[in-house]
Amino acid sequence: MKIIVSGGGTGGHIYPALALIKRLQQRELLDDVLYVGTKSGLEERIIEREHIAFQAIKIQGFKRKLSWNTVQTLYLFINSIKKSKQIIRDFQPDVVVGTGGYVSSSVVFAAHLLKVPTVIHEQNSVAGLTNKFLGHFVDKIAYAFTDVKDQFSEKKKLVFTGNPRAQEVADLKPNLRLADFGLQPQVPTVMIFGGSRGAAPINKTTIASLTEFSRRSYQVLFVTGRVHYENVQKQIKTIQLGNNVKIVPYIDDMPTILPDMALVVGRSGATSIAELTALGVPSVFIPSPYVTHDHQTKNAQSLVKNQAALMIPEEKLTSAKLLQTVDQILSDSKLQTKLATNSRKLGVPDASDRLITVLENLIKTMK
Numbered sequence: 001m002k003i004i005v006s007g008g009g010t011g012g013h014i015y016p017a018l019a020l021i022k023r024l025q026q027r028e029l030l031d032d033v034l035y036v037g038t039k040s041g042l043e044e045r046i047i048e049r050e051h052i053a054f055q056a057i058k059i060q061g062f063k064r065k066l067s068w069n070t071v072q073t074l075y076l077f078i079n080s081i082k083k084s085k086q087i088i089r090d091f092q093p094d095v096v097v098g099t100g101g102y103v104s105s106s107v108v109f110a111a112h113l114l115k116v117p118t119v120i121h122e123q124n125s126v127a128g129l130t131n132k133f134l135g136h137f138v139d140k141i142a143y144a145f146t147d148v149k150d151q152f153s154e155k156k157k158l159v160f161t162g163n164p165r166a167q168e169v170a171d172l173k174p175n176l177r178l179a180d181f182g183l184q185p186q187v188p189t190v191m192i193f194g195g196s197r198g199a200a201p202i203n204k205t206t207i208a209s210l211t212e213f214s215r216r217s218y219q220v221l222f223v224t225g226r227v228h229y230e231n232v233q234k235q236i237k238t239i240q241l242g243n244n245v246k247i248v249p250y251i252d253d254m255p256t257i258l259p260d261m262a263l264v265v266g267r268s269g270a271t272s273i274a275e276l277t278a279l280g281v282p283s284v285f286i287p288s289p290y291v292t293h294d295h296q297t298k299n300a301q302s303l304v305k306n307q308a309a310l311m312i313p314e315e316k317l318t319s320a321k322l323l324q325t326v327d328q329i330l331s332d333s334k335l336q337t338k339l340a341t342n343s344r345k346l347g348v349p350d351a352s353d354r355l356i357t358v359l360e361n362l363i364k365t366m367k
């Protein structure tokens with residue numbers, strides 16, 4: 001299979017694309033792959049690290065308010081379709097897959113204009129703007145949360161696949177990687193992080209809790225997000241950290257450390273949820289209120305209603321609440337087991353294979 005994949009901005013759109021590519025490679029189904037992204041998102045760094053061919057296009061997201069910026073965005077969009085058409089003509093893919101983020105809008109739309117088979121993957125329980133737009137043109141819409149079905153009008157295009165990242169992590173076992181971070185492998189550990197870019201409100205509350213965390217018998221791995229790291233370092237200068245607390249900017253191979261976690265506290269981005277449910281890791285979600293249609297709250301609610309996770313709305317997030325919630329879960333093994341078991345029930349460990357079947361069938365029928 002020759003495939004162009006496009007998705008970008010945040011890790012939540014990039015890692016599922018990468019998981020799909022890796023699974024195609026594993027099953028020896030991949031003849032060639034090209035990843036199309038932007039230079040401003042996280043994708044170039046993540047994709048090139050995996051030695052996958054990467055091509056950048058220039059495009060920016062539409063803002064809701066009309067302004068001079070809208071004209072510039074429109075100009076870039078039209079130009080990026082031209083550039084995407086050129087890329088597609090040169091590469092001659094069998095299929096083009098978009099995993100969300102505005103960069104995928106022009107690549108997938110251009111493929112549609114050139115009559116190349118197209119598939120989008122929607123990770124969330126509320127469809128993103130790009131995927132809503134592309135939903136009108138693509139051949140198939142793969143999704144991971146049942147709630148999202150109502151938001152696309154052409155039902156026959158819809159196929160449930162789950163999120164490919166779930167399959168990438170599903171078989172991982174604890175591998176005592178905690179030592180890599182200066183932590184003790186046998187001691188229960190909570191990881192706190194705010195999605196692939198980090199989240200300032202979560203960082204602020206965690207910083208305010210560090211003195212207390214330093215007195216606990218469990219360990220804390222605090223992942224700040226690259227852009228916030230320096231600032232966090234400045235703010236904690238006067239805090240006497242215990243040996244049980246470690247702070248890092250980013251974890252490159254996050255999946256391999258997830259099985260070592262007794263608890264994860266963080267945003268409810270769809271790709272993190274796919275990973276956590278595939279492994280059955282107890283979680284506490286603090287949904288980002290700043291995303292389209294509050295989709296992270298809906299993502300988190302789908303777990304909370306199945307007693308598979310707890311949720312703290314950001315407006316209720318205080319240091320006391322964070323400490324009390326983490327203490328409560330880590331001191332109650334029955335609660336941990338319940339959360340883990342219910343979480344795993346929601347996982348889709350064969351998500352990549354399901355998506356690959358969608359691609360194979362589509363290529364066959366469109367030949």
Ligand SMILES: CC(=O)N[C@H]1[C@@H](OP(=O)(O)OP(=O)(O)OC[C@H]2O[C@@H](n3ccc(=O)[nH]c3=O)[C@H](O)[C@@H]2O)O[C@H](CO)[C@@H](O)[C@@H]1O
Nearest residue numbers: 010011012013015123195196250251254269270271272291
């Ligand atoms: C702020 C924002 O718009 N977030 C959206 C973004 O996700 P965003 O990237 O913020 O969050 P997700 O939870 O979906 O994905 C994060 C990904 O980054 C990885 N990771 C994270 C931190 C780290 O240090 N190392 C690392 O590898 C995680 O393992 C995961 O694979 O796209 C998701 C999927 O469409 C949406 O649900 C989110 O609402």
